[in-house]
Amino acid sequence: QKEVEQNSGPLSVPEGAIASLNCTYSDRGSQSFFWYRQYSGKSPELIMFIYSNGDKEDGRFTAQLNKASQYVSLLIRDSQPSDSATYLCAVTLNRDDKIIFGKGTRLHILP
C-alpha cells in the first residue's frame, strides 16, 4: 500500500463550483497534513496545513482531517480558473517525521 494516495485526475470543475480533492494515508500515527499547489513548471506552494481532526478554513480553502478513517481532503469554494493546478497531499510519517507526498491530483477549472 502506498503511503499517501490521491486520485491523479484530471478533475474538471465548473468555475464558481466547489472542488473537492481527497487523499488517504497509511501511517495511522501521522500527525501533520499538508496541501500544496503546483502550477506547471513551478515548485510546490504550501496552501493549507492541518494537525487536528475536523475542518480548518482559510479564505476559499477548507482542509478536512479524519484520522480514524485516515483521510484528508481539500475543498476549494468558488473555484476560479487560476485554481487550475496540481494539488499535492503531504503527510508527516509518525515513525520518522519525514514528509511524504502523494502523486497529486490535476484540477481543471472550466470557465
Add this chain to the structure above:
Amino acid sequence: KAGVTQTPRYLIKTRGQQVTLSCSPISGHRSVSWYQQTPGQGLQFLFEYFSETQRNKGNFPGRFSGRQFSNSRSEMNVSTLELGDSALYLCASAFGGGDDRAFFGQGTRLTVV
C-alpha cells in the same frame, strides 16, 4: 524574508559525470529536505538534514548524497550520473523543532544526456 534559494536553476550533464546542487534555506530554518520530481514518480523523498545531521533518508542509491553546513545551507551530490537521474530536484526548508511546515525553492532542472 527571502525564500528558499536553489542554484543552479538548470544543468545539463553527461552520463557518468557528477553534479552538486545547492540550497539556501529560509533564514532561521534548520531543516532542509531534498526531493526528486519526475512525471512518472511524482515527488520522491531523498533525504533530510537538521542541524548538520542527516535525520532521514529515502530509498535512493548511494550515488545520491548530501550534507548540511553550520549556516543550514545544504548541498546534494549525485555521482556517476545516469539518464534516469534527469528530473527536477527540489529543496524544502522548515523551521523544525515541532514546526514542520516545509517551503520549497524553485528547483534545479537536471538533464542527463
